[in-house]
Amino acid sequence: MRKLIIATLLLFALLITWTQSWLFIPKPKIDDLSIVHHQLDSLGEGRLVYHKNFINVQKDGLWELYTEGSPFEIGYATGILTKDILHKHEDAFISKVIENSPIQSHFGVRLFNSLFHRHLDNRILPEYLEEIYGLSQHTKKEFDVFGDDYQRVLNYHGLYDLERSFDKVEINSSVSFAIGKSKTNNQGILIGRNFEYDLNDEFQRDKIIHFVYPESGFKFASLTWGGFIGTVTGMNEMGLTVATHPIKSDQPTKATYPVSIIGREILQYAMTVDEAYNIALTKDSYVRESFLVASAFDTTAIIIEKTPDGIDSIHIDQEALVATNHLQSKKLNETHLYNLDHATYYKSIRLRELIDNQQSFDVHAMANVLRDTKGFENTTIGFGNHKSVNALNLHHSVIFKPKTRQMWVSTHHRQLGKYYCYNLDSVFSNTQNYPPKTSLASKEFTLPEADFIYSQEYRNYNSYKSFVELITNWSPKDPPFKDKELMHFKRLNPESYQTYEHLGDYYRKLRDWDMAAINYRIALSKEVSSIHLKQEIEEKLYALRN
Structure with missing residues (x-):
């Protein structure tokens, strides 16, 4: 024992x-620590x-x-x-x-x-x-x-x-x-x-x-x-x-x-x-x-x-x-x-x-x-x-x-x-x-910015990203979005599968199973970023049927 x-x-x-x-x-182990004794100087905004x-x-x-x-x-x-x-x-x-x-x-x-x-x-x-x-x-x-x-x-x-x-x-x-x-x-x-x-x-x-x-x-x-x-x-x-x-x-x-x-x-x-x-x-x-x-x-x-x-x-x-x-x-x-x-x-x-x-x-x-x-x-x-x-x-x-x-x-x-x-x-x-x-x-060798950043499509995409944050964080305790707001969201990035996946998630939270299923199917008809993300949408759609 x-x-x-x-x-x-x-x-x-x-x-x-x-x-x-x-x-x-x-x-x-550092032999020379003299660098730590110098002073940080400012030469103006953003210059040190x-x-x-x-x-x-x-x-x-x-x-x-x-x-x-x-x-x-x-x-x-x-x-x-x-x-x-x-x-x-x-x-x-x-x-x-x-x-x-x-x-x-x-x-x-x-x-x-x-x-x-x-x-x-x-x-x-x-x-x-x-x-x-x-x-x-x-x-x-x-x-x-x-x-x-x-x-x-x-x-x-x-x-x-x-x-x-x-x-x-x-x-x-x-x-x-x-x-x-x-x-x-x-x-x-x-x-x-x-x-x-x-x-x-x-x-x-x-x-x-x-x-x-x-x-x-x-x-x-x-x-x-x-x-x-x-x-x-x-x-x-x-x-x-x-x-x-x-x-x-x-x-x-x-x-x-x-x-x-x-x-x-x-x-x-x-x-x-x-x-x-x-x-x-x-x-x-x-x-x-x-x-x-x-x-x-x-x-x-x-x-x-x-x-x-x-x-x-x-x-x-x-x-x-x-x-x-x-x-x-x-x-x-x-x-x-x-x-x-x-x-x-x-x-x-x-x-x-x-x-x-x-x-x-x-x-x-x-x-x-x-x-x-x-x-x-x-x-x-x-x-x-x-x-x-x-x-x-x-x-x-x-x-x-x-x-x-x-x-x-x-x-x-x-x-x-x-x-x-x-x-x-x-x-x-x-x-x-x-x-x-x-x-x-x-x-003198700077390449100019892309013309795209001055386009309506680019402005729409920035608005889209802001709306994505809103719709992702929405909960049933919040007032529902108006139909015209959801239509506007769809128009901001109409060919993106993510647009319809977000809408499907929103309607699922609302317990509107039919609208959720419709949007998930539209998402799957678009070009989904990866096979893993496509499977996730398919699983969401399958869960609605059961």
């Missing part, structure tokens, strides 16, 4: 020690300087951030200069962390999140841990109940890997495509990129274009958000570009090397597509991801497809290369069959159609493709449909011209506003001047 008690106590002690090893992770680092907040929702130095210095300066957007975006991260946790108490959320991301710090390169540690000094202290600041920011980088269920990948279906020099009048390769990552409307409006001058590796620019050092879209000073694409994966049981950090390492240390492939090859990943990588040095582009079981690449043909959110390599044995019911496959077909219909491409033609809201064969499928190349729900839209180190970045109005041009050679040569310029953009 005594031996059993001793064995039980030893086992319990080991369990506590093991739990503490991932619940309380050690912080990186911290030591050799600065930020310009443009009125178009674009935050131009420049940082340099050691990893900790870059992270610390990033945190202090972007504190406002960091705090707003951390609210969105914490909401998503709570949503993903099976336990809703503060300690339960922390326990689950720490268990999933256990030993994540042992898998990431020390320089990125130091940068994350510096950034974490400026997080919201009220969220310490979910873990200390360093551990929270570290875990946020695993959150991107968690959003891999089929319906989430379908709804957040990003696209990128490369146009070969045979269709660009020998301007070199052009790359277009639309990125969706739907946390909330505030998250979609503001974005950071981060220009980084690291101690080692290449200087680069990355499109990002507060509290994040990974790369989903970017270009380095050598003209190598990266665009990442999440692919449906089995739910991972633990975190490994976050795919966004793989993207960051490629951007910082690769000049050729072979170097990019070799970096991806050496990293473990428990989720599926594809990376569209283009290189000015090689004058080519490839898609690197990575799964927990293998890696493969697809090279550009004479004209184009298209990436959405499904595997294309036969070697990796994609078991899921895709067709036009799936947003990721539908978008790839639509992109190919738009590319084939265009004789030659310049940056204006690239912007037209990225702004496309139509369906296959130019059909009208409703605004906000995730089968569109532009679902009017983007975080950012970017055009790259690697040969000249130029990148065009979209501004708000649902990313249909102006594309500001940034020349990396010019940006990094001018960052040493003081005071910094009010904008790092080369304004």
Whole structure:
């Protein structure tokens, strides 16, 4: 009996020690902390300087951030200069962390999140841990109940890997495509990129274009958000570009090397597509991801497809290369069959159609493709449909011209506003001047906003989004909508399946089963964004019959 008690106590002690090893992770040791003693200076509204680092907040929702130095210095300066957007975006991260946790108490959320991301710090390169540690000094202290600041920011980088269920990948279906020099009048390769990552409307409006001058590796620019050092879209000073694409994966049981950090390492240390492939090859990943990588040095582009079981690449043909959110390599044995019911496959077909219909491409033609809201064969499928190349729900839209180190970045109005041009050679040569310029953009190369934002259809869509919020939050305790209000709602976005699904939901709350069924059937007759959402509507209709 005594031996059993001793064995039980030893086992319990080991369990506590093991739990503490991932619940309380050690912080990186920083030898030089001099960066923390500098003063934050303001040069006017939206313009801040911290030591050799600065930020310009443009009125178009674009935050131009420049940082340099050691990893900790870059992270610390990033945190202090972007504190406002960091705090707003951390609210969105914490909401998503709570949503993903099976336990809703503060300690339960922390326990689950720490268990999933256990030993994540042992898998990431020390320089990125130091940068994350510096950034974490400026997080919201009220969220310490979910873990200390360093551990929270570290875990946020695993959150991107968690959003891999089929319906989430379908709804957040990003696209990128490369146009070969045979269709660009020998301007070199052009790359277009639309990125969706739907946390909330505030998250979609503001974005950071981060220009980084690291101690080692290449200087680069990355499109990002507060509290994040990974790369989903970017270009380095050598003209190598990266665009990442999440692919449906089995739910991972633990975190490994976050795919966004793989993207960051490629951007910082690769000049050729072979170097990019070799970096991806050496990293473990428990989720599926594809990376569209283009290189000015090689004058080519490839898609690197990575799964927990293998890696493969697809090279550009004479004209184009298209990436959405499904595997294309036969070697990796994609078991899921895709067709036009799936947003990721539908978008790839639509992109190919738009590319084939265009004789030659310049940056204006690239912007037209990225702004496309139509369906296959130019059909009208409703605004906000995730089968569109532009679902009017983007975080950012970017055009790259690697040969000249130029990148065009979209501004708000649902990313249909102006594309500001940034020349990396010019940006990094001018960052040493003081005071910094009010904008790092080369304004003479700005692409104008889409004509669509001045149309009645666009005004209708904005009104539609406001009405969606009203009808979604309506309860039987509220006064019912008038018939003319519902007719007006229908006219705002008449070809969208969502219009009729919302009406069906409303009539179901009213217990008007006939009208609910009529609207659900109309919704199913439209182009539904994904097979999962189509099944949900079918289930609602079936429930009415029973």
